[in-house]
Amino acid sequence: MGIGIDSIDKRILYHLAREARHTSAPDIAQDVDLSAPAVRNRISRLEDAGAIQGYHAHIDYGKVESRLTNLFMCSTAATDRQRFAQRVLGVPGVVHVREVMTGRGDLRVKAVGSDQDDLMRIAQDITALGVEIDDEDLIHREYFRPYAQFGPEERDDVSPVTGVADLAGDADVVEIAVGENAPVAGLTLKEAGDEGLLTTDVLVVTIERGDRAITPKGETTIESGDFVTVLSRTGFSDETLTMFTGK
Numbered sequence: 001m002g003i004g005i006d007s008i009d010k011r012i013l014y015h016l017a018r019e020a021r022h023t024s025a026p027d028i029a030q031d032v033d034l035s036a037p038a039v040r041n042r043i044s045r046l047e048d049a050g051a052i053q054g055y056h057a058h059i060d061y062g063k064v065e066s067r068l069t070n071l072f073m074c075s076t077a078a079t080d081r082q083r084f085a086q087r088v089l090g091v092p093g094v095v096h097v098r099e100v101m102t103g104r105g106d107l108r109v110k111a112v113g114s115d116q117d118d119l120m121r122i123a124q125d126i127t128a129l130g131v132e133i134d135d136e137d138l139i140h141r142e143y144f145r146p147y148a149q150f151g152p153e154e155r156d157d158v159s160p161v162t163g164v165a166d167l168a169g170d171a172d173v174v175e176i177a178v179g180e181n182a183p184v185a186g187l188t189l190k191e192a193g194d195e196g197l198l199t200t201d202v203l204v205v206t207i208e209r210g211d212r213a214i215t216p217k218g219e220t221t222i223e224s225g226d227f228v229t230v231l232s233r234t235g236f237s238d239e240t241l242t243m244f245t246g247k
Contacts, residue, residue: 181246
């Protein structure tokens with residue numbers, strides 16, 4: 001069950017998600033028009049309620065002795081998913097486990113290995129627990145950003161490209177804010193494809209419109225202000241981004 005939060009709590013969460021290490025209570029206080037002690041009290045309340053579950057460093061393991069980071073897509077019995085998640089997290093090399101509410105692929109496991117043999121050992125340790133590995137990929141790059149709806153209403157100074165997950169090869173997954181002058185704005189996905197604005201290498205995965213998440217179909221219209229998650233199998237060029245941003 002979710003906890004009740006107000007607009008100030010949302011802004012606090014936004015600042016902490018953006019950069020918790022270098023953001024102090026006085027910094028946040030200036031933005032939300034509260035005293036620093038009041039901000040600290042709100043942060044403590046959010047921590048006690050479980051809304052803030054920790055502060056973690058974003059580590060590029062590839063720059064640490066050239067280690068490899070792998071993403072395992074795993075399946076478990078749904079009734080035992082939490083128990084399996086906790087057991088998988090205990091495997092040496094596993095650094096993150098995410099439970100997903102779905103049938104197949106209900107565990108996403110991030111692991112770090114010194115080399116391919118070490119990743120194979122981790123995979124064997126996972127399967128030895130009774131967890132099935134459906135697929136896996138080496139993680140190339142990861143990018144993070146705070147939840148935009150908790151941030152300032154004025155977004156002119158925010159990059160339209162709000163998230164990237166470059167998982168393998170040249171493929172990228174990017175979240176983009178659709179601009180008012182974007183060539184695809186006002187068009188259905190089919191129309192954008194027919195006009196050559198979206199190539200067969202580009203796939204719109206999800207559309208966030210206000211508080212709604214839309215599963216795209218050919219007749220779905222892209223509107224300015226939408227946040228679209230887009231996969232490009234060949235990486236993103238400036239021309240592709242311009243189709244969505246208008247810049």
